[in-house]
Amino acid sequence: MDTKIIQLTSAKGPSECCLAVALALKAMIAEAKANKFHYEVVSRFAGDINGTLSSATLKLEGKNLNVFLNSWQGVLLWIAQSPHRKFHKRKNWYIGINELNNANIQQLNENEISFQTMRSSGSGGQHVNKTETAVRAIHKASGLFASCDNYKSQLQNKNEAVKRLKIKHAEWQQKKIGEQGLNSEWKNNNDLSRGNPKRIYKGEKFIME
Structure with missing residues (x-):
């Protein structure tokens, strides 16, 4: 089974681009469901207007993800x-x-992560309420955090929370670089690619051409 981490970004575009990010995320999730992929929205950065997103990160798991990703990437x-x-x-x-x-995701120094245990909010009856199996991983330098209560094992929840935090941190770094205008390679590639978009959607109903 493959795993892919996909970022959708407005690339410092106006509110209309941020709305396009939100609409594209919804469309991508619908296609992921149709392909029976497991998906998780790892993070969202809200735009200036309600209902918009300056960027979002989606984690996908399944078979033949490269084919799916190639139909979107760009x-x-x-x-x-x-x-x-x-x-x-x-x-x-x-x-x-x-x-x-994936190399960027691994750049987070795990020595900078602190952990909090919590009671799980998932299913499991009285056992869940009495045992602090859920874990929140906190990156001290950035203030970013990620939680997991999917498993009965505290160790499994801890490991998954760290994975989620690494993904969120990687997106945060990439977004920060873009906002500072330092990622000239991305900006140049974006400008060059605008004449040949991978996908075209039209109208307020966001229908693919």
């Missing part, structure tokens, strides 16, 4: 009248969809 174009600016003439809104590099 630049996505949404052609629509701005829902936020009534008389705005621009109708083309671009977002980026990329696989997060």
Whole structure:
């Protein structure tokens, strides 16, 4: 079974691009379900307007994920009248969809992580309420945290919480770099790719062309 970590980003675009990220995430999840992939939204960074996302990270598990990812990865174009600016003439809104590099995910120093145990909120009756099996992993430097209560074993929850935190930290780093304008390679590639988007969606209903 393959595992892929996918980031959707507005690449510092306006609120319309952030709305496109939210719509694309919804469409990607629907396709993942149709393909019977296991999915988890690892993190979301809200945009300035309610219902929008400046970026989001999705974890997918399943077979033949490369085929699925290749149909998405690159630049996505949404052609629509701005829902936020009534008389705005621009109708083309671009977002980026990329696989997060596993090497970047491993860069988080585990010595900088602290842990909290909690009572699980999952199923399990009285045993769950009495035993603190859930774990929250906290990255001290950034303040980022991730939790897990999927397992009865505290150790399994701890390991999974660390994995989730590493993914969230990798996205946070990438988003921070983009906001500072330091990732010139991504910006150049994005500009070059805008003439040949991988997917095109149209209208407020976000229908693929």
